[in-house]
Amino acid sequence: MALTGGTEPRVRRAAVNLFADKGFHGTGIRELAQAANLSSASLYHYMGTKEDLLAGIMRDALTRLLDAAGEIAGSTADPRARLAKLVALHVCTHALRPAETQVVDNEVRSLSEPARHEVVRLRDAYEEQWALAISDGMAAGRFVAGDPGVTRRALLEMCSGVARWYSPHGALSLDDLAAQYAALALRALGCVDRASGADLATAGEIVARVWGLPS
């Protein structure tokens, strides 16, 4: 199931980077056109309004994330492994697609209805996978999580931060990054035994496939 997303790639690529960098309201149409090597009038051949463009970006990114999470949830019974993979998925996605994820994380407020509602629904569905993993782990006596809602939010935000600073060209490999975050999350949940690194690779592969990235 290919998720091409509709909009011309040049335009979407330019938009995602600019929206991530300067925010939706901080990005002008001409700026966008210039980044896409197009005149501002030509832009409108490839998109509806500026807001439609934003909505498309967010829907696309969230759908990919949700698909990946569903795949992990459907194939991983053990709550510890499942949560570790969700962490790896979230971290890898934010590391490899920092622009898209920052837009998703920061620009919901720039959407007006009904697009906002739809995006929020997707995001909630995605977070529900985290909620399930946490509650399953607590029910199984594996996790110590205090208020599970608080914990879920804390862990999600922790992982989302990656998009703000991680560079694939730096010293830290993506695998190590994912492993460290998984370890942090599991320890925070009270698991003293380590998570198996082997499983985390799966998450990285899913991310690559879902986004059409090499290897």
Add this chain to the structure above:
Amino acid sequence: MALTGGTEPRVRRAAVNLFADKGFHGTGIRELAQAANLSSASLYHYMGTKEDLLAGIMRDALTRLLDAAGEIAGSTADPRARLAKLVALHVCTHALRPAETQVVDNEVRSLSEPARHEVVRLRDAYEEQWALAISDGMAAGRFVAGDPGVTRRALLEMCSGVARWYSPHGALSLDDLAAQYAALALRALGCVDRASGADLATAGEIVARVWGLPS
């Protein structure tokens, strides 16, 4: 040492809420004036440019945060207790001043030089207190932190998220919130013994004092 902050309170209050809510570029001058019960021309009696207003807000908030962190660092030798208090400080600040903290966390990019540089310097000085607590704890063999820079960022982002959702009118008390985040952080750092909750109250008091809040 009173930190009055300069700009007329009405204006600053309105600005901080709008900037937090809709972003700097998403907030218009007329909107701001209306929220401050002023004409848009009158606004300019109380501020320089819109960006000056933003810079003032950020400088003020970061200075308060930095002062509080310095106070904690100066009075708490044990790295575990120190980190727990820093977590409590960060969480309480984000819970009680969600508008200011979100502006600080999201709008650095909207600043142009030289204000940006100054704000970044303040933020770095603040994060340095976290870095010291973590490296002290690792040197003392109390923390297991993998790459300490990654850990620092992960924990900071985790705590910052509070500003996005916590409400003091909800079921969760501020003390419980701070305690849960401190527990999450210490466990993530590999401390299995619990942090003493007694100390955390100190952080709440500092926050209240530094921001001039009741109790």
Add this chain to the structure above:
Amino acid sequence: MALTGGTEPRVRRAAVNLFADKGFHGTGIRELAQAANLSSASLYHYMGTKEDLLAGIMRDALTRLLDAAGEIAGSTADPRARLAKLVALHVCTHALRPAETQVVDNEVRSLSEPARHEVVRLRDAYEEQWALAISDGMAAGRFVAGDPGVTRRALLEMCSGVARWYSPHGALSLDDLAAQYAALALRALGCVDRASGADLATAGEIVARVWGLPS
């Protein structure tokens, strides 16, 4: 007959300099207030509107000039001497009061009716003295002037230019300046015999008296 002019000297002095320097429309009220060491609200104790201020400045300067010209015309029968003195008067006034004269010369257009009309009337009355001197000289066979209107305008503009560049602190004395301009004008009018320098001193004295300047 003292010509105090009404407006507080501080204000008028500041205004005249700014209007000369940046033009009427290029000068803001706050700028003016700052130059007069007053708040912009306080300005309005000393003046009506900004345009009233301009009109007052122009009326005052033109009245002084007109008085001086009348005095010269009334006391100098010979057209050559009369014109030489008018030149000296015009040049000295522009050299010693460059701000006032530039405002008079450049800002008539910034006046609206009825003030404009009044100022134009004064200016025309002043120029009439030049016209009389020239036509008297032609009638007496002393001047060769082609179209006398053209000549009058040419000579007036020639002399007015002094306000743009002459500095009393430079190498050229005021007397020399006046003498050179008088010589230029008389030669342009076809008088090959020199103008008597002694008379020109009279013009300088009149300027000083009319403007209340030392010596």
Add this chain to the structure above:
Amino acid sequence: MALTGGTEPRVRRAAVNLFADKGFHGTGIRELAQAANLSSASLYHYMGTKEDLLAGIMRDALTRLLDAAGEIAGSTADPRARLAKLVALHVCTHALRPAETQVVDNEVRSLSEPARHEVVRLRDAYEEQWALAISDGMAAGRFVAGDPGVTRRALLEMCSGVARWYSPHGALSLDDLAAQYAALALRALGCVDRASGADLATAGEIVARVWGLPS
């Protein structure tokens, strides 16, 4: 070598007339748009800022004037004829292009750096041609000029005044105007013999050619 000048003619034409008439600061953008039969937003298709427009006008006008002066200087050895032609050039330019020349003469102050510097440089280069003609004439014993700098300024200002009042629809022909000014200038310089009127026609032709005017 065509000097088309860049900006859309409609806009430049409107601007030059308004700037001449009401001054740069006295001319509003909406006024300008209306005069160009454009909305104020559309104006910005054809220009950068209002100041860019002014700078373009001044650069263009000064370049034409400088070119013409260079041509005259290069082709006229005798200082008397040269000065007469420069006078004719200056007078004709001011008579035929009163708007452009008034803007050049009055609005240098409205320019900010670096445009101001550039314009001043052009103006100085132009005035240098006058300075050379005068000093050549003095060296050759043809001119009596007192302080040559004073004389240069006096003659230039005398001629510039034409833009303020001459109308090609009046009784005075352009040729007569130029001839009279040349005669005034040469007499002022102490030349009692008349300048040859034949040469002056050259100046008129150059002006027409340089500005793309008929005949």
Add this chain to the structure above:
DNA sequence: GATGAATGAGGTTTCATTCAT
């Protein structure tokens, strides 16, 4: 006298968008 506070109108410039070519 003097001024801080206030404002309606207007300043220049940019916005997202449309449409004829």
Add this chain to the structure above:
DNA sequence: CATGAATGAAACCTCATTCAT
């Protein structure tokens, strides 16, 4: 496909001016 031309609305900010204190 692509774009230059065009625009109404709105952006931020400054204007000259008034008035209660």
